[in-house]
Amino acid sequence: xxxxxxxxxxxxxxxxxxxxxxxxxxxxxxxxxxxxxxxxxxxxxxxxxxxxxxxxxxxxxxxxxxxxxxxxxxxxxxxxxxxxxxxxxxxxxxxxxxxxxxxxxxxxxxxxxxxxxxxxxxxxxxxxxxxxxxxxxxxxxxxxxxxxxxxxxxxxxxxxxxxxxxxxxxxxxxxxxxxxxxxxxxxxxxxxxxxxxxxxxxxxxxxxxxxxxxxxxxxxxxxxxxxxxxxxxxxxxxxxxxxxxxxxxxxxxxxxxxxxxxxxxxxxxxxxxxxxxxxxxxxxxxxxxxxxxxxxxxxxxxxxxxxxxxxxxxxxxxxxxxxxxxxxxxxxxxxxxxxxxxxxxxxxxxxxxxxxxxxxxxxxxxxxxxxxxxxxxxxxxxxxxxxxxxxxxxxxxxxxxxxxxxxxxxxxxxxxxxxxxxxxxxxxxxxxxxxxxxxxxxxxxxxxxxxxxxxxxxxxxxxxxxxxxxxxxxxxxxxxxxxxxxxxxxxxxxxxxxxxxxxxxxxxxxxxxxxxxxxxxxxxxxxxxxxxxxxxxxxxxxxxxxxxxxxxxxxxxxxxxxxxxxxxxxxxxxxxxxxxxxxxxxxxxxxxxxxxxxxxxxxxxxxxxxxxxxxxxxxxxxxxxxxxxxxxxxxxxxxxxxxxxxxxxxxxxxxxxxxxxxxxxxxxxxxxxxxxxxxxxxxxxxxxxxxxxxxxxxxxxxxx
Amino acid sequence: xxxxxxxxxxxxxxxxxxxxxxxxxxxxxxxxxxxxxxxxxxxxxxxxxxxxxxxxxxxxxxxxxxxxxxxxxxxxxxxxxxxxxxxxxxxxxxxxxxxxxxxxxxxxxxxxxxxxxxxxxxxxxxxxxxxxxxxxxxxxxxxxxxxxxxxxxxxxxxxxxxxxxxxxxxxxxxxxxxxxxxxxxxxxxxxxxxxxxxxxxxxxxxxxxxxxxxxxxxxxxxxxxxxxxxxxxxxxxxxxxxxxxxxxxxxxxxxxxxxxxxxxxxxxxxxxxxxxxxxxxxxxxxx
Numbered sequence: 002x003x004x005x006x007x008x009x010x011x012x013x014x015x016x017x018x019x020x021x022x023x024x025x026x027x028x029x030x031x032x033x034x035x036x037x038x039x040x041x042x043x044x045x046x047x048x049x050x051x052x053x054x055x056x057x058x059x060x061x062x063x064x065x066x067x068x069x070x071x072x073x074x075x076x077x078x079x080x081x082x083x084x085x086x087x088x089x090x091x092x093x094x095x096x097x098x099x100x101x102x103x104x105x106x107x108x109x110x111x112x113x114x115x116x117x118x119x120x121x122x123x124x125x126x127x128x129x130x131x132x133x134x135x136x137x138x139x140x141x142x143x144x145x146x147x148x149x150x151x152x153x154x155x156x157x158x159x160x161x162x163x164x165x166x167x168x169x170x171x172x173x174x175x176x177x178x179x180x181x182x183x184x185x186x187x188x189x190x191x192x193x194x195x196x197x198x199x200x201x202x203x204x205x206x207x208x209x210x211x212x213x214x215x216x217x218x219x220x221x222x223x224x225x226x227x228x229x230x231x232x233x234x235x236x237x238x239x240x241x242x243x244x245x246x247x248x249x250x251x252x253x254x255x256x257x258x259x260x261x262x263x264x265x266x267x268x269x270x271x272x273x274x275x276x277x278x279x280x281x282x283x284x285x286x287x288x289x290x291x292x293x294x295x296x297x298x299x300x301x302x303x304x305x306x307x308x309x310x311x312x313x314x315x316x317x318x319x320x321x322x323x324x325x326x327x328x329x330x331x332x333x334x335x336x337x338x339x340x341x342x343x344x345x346x347x348x349x350x351x352x353x354x355x356x357x358x359x360x361x362x363x364x365x366x367x368x369x370x371x372x373x374x375x376x377x378x379x380x381x382x383x384x385x386x387x388x389x390x391x392x393x394x395x396x397x398x399x400x401x402x403x404x405x406x407x408x409x410x411x412x413x414x415x416x417x418x419x420x421x422x423x424x425x426x427x428x429x430x431x432x433x434x435x436x437x438x439x440x441x442x443x444x445x446x447x448x449x450x451x452x453x454x455x456x457x458x459x460x461x462x463x464x465x466x467x468x469x470x471x472x473x474x475x476x477x478x479x480x481x482x483x484x485x486x487x488x489x490x491x492x493x494x495x496x497x498x499x500x501x502x503x504x505x506x507x508x509x510x511x512x513x514x515x516x517x518x519x520x521x522x523x524x525x526x527x528x529x530x531x532x533x534x535x536x537x538x539x540x541x542x543x544x545x546x547x548x549x550x551x552x553x554x555x556x557x558x559x560x561x562x563x564x565x566x567x568x569x570x571x572x573x574x575x576x577x578x579x580x581x582x583x584x585x586x587x588x589x590x591x592x593x594x595x596x597x598x599x600x601x602x603x604x605x606x607x608x609x610x611x612x613x614x615x616x617x618x619x620x621x622x623x624x625x626x627x628x629x630x631x632x633x634x635x636x637x638x639x640x641x642x643x644x645x646x647x648x649x650x651x652x653x654x655x656x657x658x659x660x661x662x663x664x665x666x667x668x669x670x671x672x673x674x675x676x677x678x679x680x681x682x683x684x685x686x687x688x689x690x691x692x693x694x695x696x697x698x699x700x701x702x703x704x705x
Numbered sequence: 706x707x708x709x710x711x712x713x714x715x716x717x718x719x720x721x722x723x724x725x726x727x728x729x730x731x732x733x734x735x736x737x738x739x740x741x742x743x744x745x746x747x748x749x750x751x752x753x754x755x756x757x758x759x760x761x762x763x764x765x766x767x768x769x770x771x772x773x774x775x776x777x778x779x780x781x782x783x784x785x786x787x788x789x790x791x792x793x794x795x796x797x798x799x800x801x802x803x804x805x806x807x808x809x810x811x812x813x814x815x816x817x818x819x820x821x822x823x824x825x826x827x828x829x830x831x832x833x834x835x836x837x838x839x840x841x842x843x844x845x846x847x848x849x850x851x852x853x854x855x856x857x858x859x860x861x862x863x864x865x866x867x868x869x870x871x872x873x874x875x876x877x878x879x880x881x882x883x884x885x886x887x888x889x890x891x892x893x894x895x896x897x898x899x900x901x902x903x904x905x906x907x908x909x910x911x912x913x914x915x916x917x918x919x920x921x922x923x924x925x926x927x928x929x930x931x932x933x934x935x936x937x938x939x940x941x942x943x944x945x946x947x948x949x950x951x952x953x954x955x956x957x958x959x960x961x962x963x964x965x966x967x968x969x970x971x972x973x974x975x976x977x978x979x980x981x982x983x984x985x986x987x988x989x990x991x992x
Contacts, residue, residue, distance in 0.1 A: 037721075105724040252722060254763065576982035577904045578975075617907055621969045629969045631763070633912055639823075641908035695904075696975040 004467040004477040005660045008598035012462035012482055013217070022217040025171040025190045030246035033173070034061070035104045036239045038249070039097035039112045040259060041089040044121035044328040044625030048087055048096065048114060055110040061243035063098040068238070070206035074230050074296075075199050078132075081294035081331065083204060083234045089116065090293035091330045092626035093259040095231070100239040100247050121328035121625055125290040126267065130326035132291045133299035135306045137378050137554045140317035142273075145282035149273025153354045157270070157346035158690040159674075161620035162263035162613075163627075164335060165637050168219025170228055170260055171250035174236035177210075184210030185237045191229040192221040193495035194453050194487050200230035201237055209241065212488040221457040222610070223334030226497050227296055228260045257630035261333030262620060264289040264301055264324070268309065268346035273317075278360045278368045280315045283378075287322035287343055292331035298324040301332075303428055305339025307558045308671075310378040311347035312389040312422040313369040318378040329625050334497060336607065337670040340423055341614065345691060348419045348675030352682055362679070363397055366420050381557045386663070388564040388590040388653045393420050395651060396566035396588040405570075406683065414572045414583070417680025421566075421671040424559030425591075425655075425664025426500040429549030432541060432560070437494035439508035440538040441469065441516055445529045447479030448516065451536075452493035454505045455485055459666055460599035461501050467595055468506045468659045472513030475525060491538055499563070499664025502595060504541055506659040512537045544657045561655040561663050563591040567608070567672035570644070571680045578695035580616050580681070582644035585673065590651040592663035597650065600665060604648045607669025613638045615674035619692045723766040732773045736859075736888065739774050743884045744861040748772040750886055752795055753829035755822070756838045780833070780888055783807060790892040794833025798845075799824075801832065811892055813901035813918055814848045820903045821845070823910050833887040836869070839877045839935070844903055846936035847918035849890060850928035851899075857889040858882075866891070869936075876934035897922030898991040902983055906970055914971040917983045921991035923947065927984070932965040932976055939963065942984070952988045956981040 016022035041048075053062075065072050065084040072086065073079035085096040096114065101107040122128055146152055172189030191197060194213040201211045213233070218225065232249055239247040251259070266289045273282030287306055291298035306322040355362035370389035376382050396418065397403065406416040426432050440451040450469060456462045466480040473480075483490055493505045516537045520528050549556035568586040573579070587604050594600035617636045621628040629635045654661025678688045686693075686701045731748065733739035742748065749768040751757055752775045760766040774780070780795040783804045790810045792801070798818035801807050808815055821827055821835075821844045835843045836856060846869070848854075854869045858881060869890075872879055881887070898921040905911025916930035924947040928938045942959040950958070965976035 105726055108721040109724060252762070576986050577979050579904065581908075633759070633910075634906070634969050636907045636911065639907060639909045695979075696972050699975055699978060 004470040005595050006593070006597070008596055009463065009467060009477050011460065012466055013456055016217070024168055024219055025173060025188060025216045026250045028173060028188060028216060030173065030175055033246040033248055034100045034102045034243060035107050036098060036100040036236055036247045036249035037107050038095045038235060039099065040093040041085065041096055042092070042114070043089055043116050043118050044092045046089050046116045046118040048085060048089060049117050050115040051097065052113040054113050059101055060110065061100040061239055063238045063242055064096070067242060068204065069208070070204050073203060074234065075203035076227055076230070076296055077299055078295040079203070081296060083231065091328050092624065093330060094293070095235065098235050098239050100243055123327055123329065123622070123625060125265070125288055125325050125327055128325035128327055132295045132324045132326060133302050135302055135320070135322040135554060137306055137318065137320040139378055139380060142282045142284050142317040142319040145317035146271060146273040146284060149281050150276045151274050151357060153272045153274065153350065153357050155270050155350050155353055156689060157268045157349055159266045159342045159345055160692055161265050161332070161622070162335060162618050163257055163620060163635055164220070164222040164224030165632070166220030166222055166224055169251045169253055169256035170225065170232050171248070172229065172233045172236045173246055173248040174233065174240035175246040176240050176244055179210035182210050183241070185240055187211070187213045187233045187237060188216050189213070189229055189233055190218045190225060191215050192218070192225040192455050192457055192497060194455070194485050195492045196227065196495055197230050197233045198487050201234060204234045205237070212486060215455045215485040218455060218457045222336045223338065223497065224261060225457070226334040226495060228333065253632060254630045257635065258627050259330060261296065261331055263335035264291065264298065264332040264339065264342065266305065266342035268343055270346060270350040272350060272354055274354055274358060276358070278358055278365045280313055280369045282317040283310050283315050285309045285320045287320065289322070289324040289339070289342070290327050290329070290332060291324040292327060292329045294331045296331040296333050298332065300428065301334065301339040303339070304424070305343045307379060307424065307428065308340040308422070309343035309347060311344060311351065312371050312420055312564065314371050314375040315369070320378055329622065336610065337423070337667045338498065340667070341611070341670050341674065344421045344671045345674045345678070348421065349678055349689065352679045361403070363393070363402065363418065366393055370420065377558065379558045380555050386561055386592070386653050386655045388651065389420060389422065391651060391653065392564045392566040392588045392590050395649060396568050396586055399588065399647070399649065400568045400586050402568060413575055413684065414570065415680040415683035417569045417571070417676045417678065417683065419567050419672045419675035419679060422562045422564050423499065423664070423668040423671055424562050426504050426560055427498055428558055429551060429556065430547070432504060432543045435494045435541070437504060437508060437541040438491040438538055439493045439505055439512055440491040440536055441509065441512040442536045443516065443525050443529055443534045444481070445526060447475060447481065447525045448473065449481045449483050450509060451483045451490040452505055452509070453485050453487065453490050454493045454501045455496040457496065459603060460596060461496065463599060464502045464595045465506055465509055468510050469513045471660070472510045473517050479525065499666040499668065503655070503658045503662055503664045506595070506662060507657065508539050508541050510659040512539050515539065560657055561592070563589065563663050563665060563668040565589040565668050565672050567676040569673065569676035569680050571677060573681070573684050573698070578698040580677065580693065580698070582612060582677065584645045584647065585612070585676070586647040586649070587669060587672065588649040588651060589668055590653050591665040591668060592655040592658050593652050593661035594650050595660060595662050600650060601648050603665050604669045605646055607667070608646060608673050609638050609643055611670050611673030612643070612677065615677040615691050616693055617642065619694055721764050723761045723764050728769055728771065730771045730773050732776060734776050736777050736779050739772060739777055739886060740859060740861040742772055743886065747883050750774050750837070752831045752834050753797065755826050755830045756834065774886070788894045792832055792890045792892065794887045794889055795831050798827035798830050802827065811848070811852065811895060811899070813899040814845060816901045817844050817848050817903065817918070820905070832890055836872070836890065837879070837881070837887055839873060839879050841876065841933060841935055842913045842916070842931045843936065844913055844916055844930070847916050847928035847930045848901060850936050850938050851918040851920050851926045852892055852895050853926070855891040856887055857891060858885045859888045860884045870938055873935035895920055900987045900991050902986070904979060912970060915976050915979050915983070917980070917987065919987045919991065927987070929963060929980060932963040932980055937963065946988070952985050956984055959984050
């Protein structure tokens with residue numbers, strides 16, 4: 002029986018259900034001590050003096066002078082220091098590291114830091130330091146705007162969002178001898194083990210042998226893409242200095258205050274339309290608050306801009322984006338990676354365009370939805386796996402949208418809809434330059450998958466094993482998955498960008514086909530008995546038709562896209578302006594589900610996260626720091642906040658994916674916020690910003 | 706029954722978790738033992754410890770020495786004394802929810818208890834603890850204030866009864882003396898329809914942004930939480946409604962009588978608007 006397409010038992014299921022799975026904080030090593038980060042308490046200024054108000058006996062103390070290589074986290078730029086030398090750019094910036102075997106003594110240690118404070122910059126619109134600019138140009142938008150029957154303008158704002166993975170960031174650095182050299186092994190809750198390797202090589206120079214082992218990881222959502230490089234660097238410095246294993250586990254408050262968030266954005270639209278509802282020009286300006294260092298902001302901006310025109314055809318488009326410096330902790334990767342911000346904006350804009358034209362918003366979307374053969378803002382000609390109309394029509398049909406919406410007129414209930422898409426894998430030529438590799442090892446009983454792709458709850462081990470099982474024609478149970486250890490597995494690229502199943506799964510599929518040929522009809526066990534072990538390693542080859550020019554932002558931005566249409570049915574309390582989502586119908590097309598239950602879980606979870614983004618999750622910033630860094634006051638949805646979910650998975654295979662699969666992880670994040678806000682419009686609330694808290698809705702001017 | 710353990714739930718930026726080894730706990734098995742310990746020794750009483758753990762995790766826990774009275778079963782009773790409903794200080798929200806007496810005499814307390822935290826908190830959190838913790842956002846407090854509940858305080862030597870409306874002297878401040886324990890909350894007979902509404906930050910596991918309890922009688926009694934440094938009754942509003950003012954006039958009186966503030970959960974403007982909306986809703990639904 003084929004494994005692909007059935008909901009086989011998760012590879013990590015028993016361990017997690019029984020509690021035998023070990024997360025970073027479950028692990029101890031002989032002689033292990035605990036690390037703590039001393040952070041800045043001002044948003045901008047200089048360190049004048051540091052004084053230790055405690056008995057330093059038994060403590061390991063590290064500051065920037067201890068760095069032998071380069072004091073910068075090697076990512077896109079090398080501007081972010083592991084430890085402040087003098088200049089403080091944001092609240093909770095790491096300045097010093099302490100370690101001690103007694104956690105309470107460690108926590109009680111008080112370090113007095115004197116600063117020379119400077120006036121901080123918090124408003125991205127006032128910032129003149131631009132980390133990255135993007136300009137996407139198609140046709141003649143100025144001319145088309147001038148000659149349009151109608152121009153609709155709007156400004157839309159989205160806030161920070163915190164990942165709230167169940168397990169906060171944490172690592173253990175363990176000194177180890179490798180061929181007589183003093184090295185270090187990092188055990189930690191990470192998405193991208195090889196990113197950590199890159200950052201640590203820069204931090205330590207070429208000297209110490211470094212490896213990174215991913216421990217069981219309690220969620221990531223992008224929050225463990227780049228940040229673990231920082232905490233791993235800290236633990237490694239303490240470990241190398243003390244000669245002992247060092248564990249650093251953030252508690253929830255530290256994790257929320259110090260680590261990355263989703264970029265807040267301000268998106269301005271000017272859309273030219275004809276009387277009969279055709280979009281003829283889109284002029285879009287995207288501003289993202291990058292925070293104090295570059296980190297991943299340029300690529301977040303890039304994905305945000307590429308998705309900013311929404312799943313619509315238009316011959317004349319200009320999208321200008323910039324991400325800027327502010328004195329706040331750096332914003333970073335978060336499920337959706339810039340697209341939830343810009344797709345919120347365009348989908349509310351679409352609703353307003355329909356209002357302005359007096360044409361139903363479903364019809365306006367239908368007229369303009371991208372079809373195979375159409376070109377996107379970057380000039381990419383879409384292929385047969387383009388499903389905007391398919392998901393829209395199914396969502397409208399299934400929810401009886403038009404009739405139901407009409408029936409709610411005059412009540413405190415309404416329906417809202419959003420149409421969205423999400424490019425899978427790295428942008429443009431990204432997958433080519435990543436040179437991702439995957440390996441299959443023949444074992445005495447079957448095969449072992451050896452990649453750096455991490456299981457972070459989304460089902461990596463399971464879907465990869467399913468793909469290998471069917472491609473090799475062996476039972477799913479005979480496929481094991483190696484724990485990612487950078488010394489032992491192939492670098493399959495980061496576990497991000499909805500690429501793990503689609504891209505790494507594809508390499509594994511090819512490895513399996515190659516292995517099957519060598520087995521020549523023998524089972525793995527038979528082959529192993531007769532000839533011994535062997536391995537197959539292959540590198541990813543993106544589809545050869547992909548052409549992308551990073552200088553002009555023209556070309557094939559993504560090999561394929563997932564498509565979605567969400568319908569939110571909500572009720573607003575007339576006294577308190579609380580929004581109760583009653584039902585959310587999520588119709589999504591992502592090629593083909595490898596594991597239907599896991600795919601449904603991705604859509605349900607992403608929808609919950611999207612509803613939190615839409616209605617509840619407000620990061621309150623005070624003096625450049627999160628003031629509600631606790632789960633009581635940063636409110637994510639509970640089960641009682643969740644509506645009934647109707648998840649519909651449509652299929653339209655992507656020929657370049659394993660068994661037709663596209664990426665799925667991020668797609669569900671893009672839809673809920675605009676669907677909810679569009680429903681609010683039908684109730685008379687002209688909301689242009691999320692989170693749409695009751696306080697915000699109460700202050701909204703009526704649309705009617 | 707933590708007293709003032711969580712003064713501030715927002716962590717100082719450089720604060721860390723309170724060191725457990727620095728805490729000292731004694732356990733009392735009976736009320737007599739608890740009161741005699743408190744006579745000689747200043748300790749903060751704790752029972753469910755649900756507020757304590759919040760403060761501990763945020764490094765804002767001030768007291769270091771505690772008296773655990775969770776085992777003092779004589780404070781768990783829910784009973785009638787004549788026409789007075791007597792709620793033991795250690796009655797948990799779960800026991801309040803399940804009590805036929807509370808359901809019959811004070812159904813809005815059942816409603817309030819159902820909206821406290823989640824089941825785990827309801828199993829551990831106690832009514833006495835909610836009163837002692839003195840948060841202006843305490844979910845049960847408007848209910849108690851609206852029905853003129855009486856807090857029964859006992860020390861080794863004396864017992865005194867303080868109306869809940871006189872129990873709080875300011876933000877997180879009460880008339881309790883260090884040697885006293887809350888032993889019970891007494892509810893005089895309640896005439897008229899009861900009405901309760903909590904507006905939290907989400908559907909469950911939420912701290913209230915505004916909470917209202919009302920009793921509709923010839924002279925209505927109405928109390929609000931989260932609109933002032935303590936839970937408050939609104940006597941002017943009550944009087945205006947009793948004297949036949951329209952609900953619009955009463956809402957205007959209310960808006961002069963409460964002084965909500967901005968905080969990390971909500972805004973003064975929202976709280977004011979919703980308070981007046983809920984006053985109207987109370988009036989419509991109990992009329």
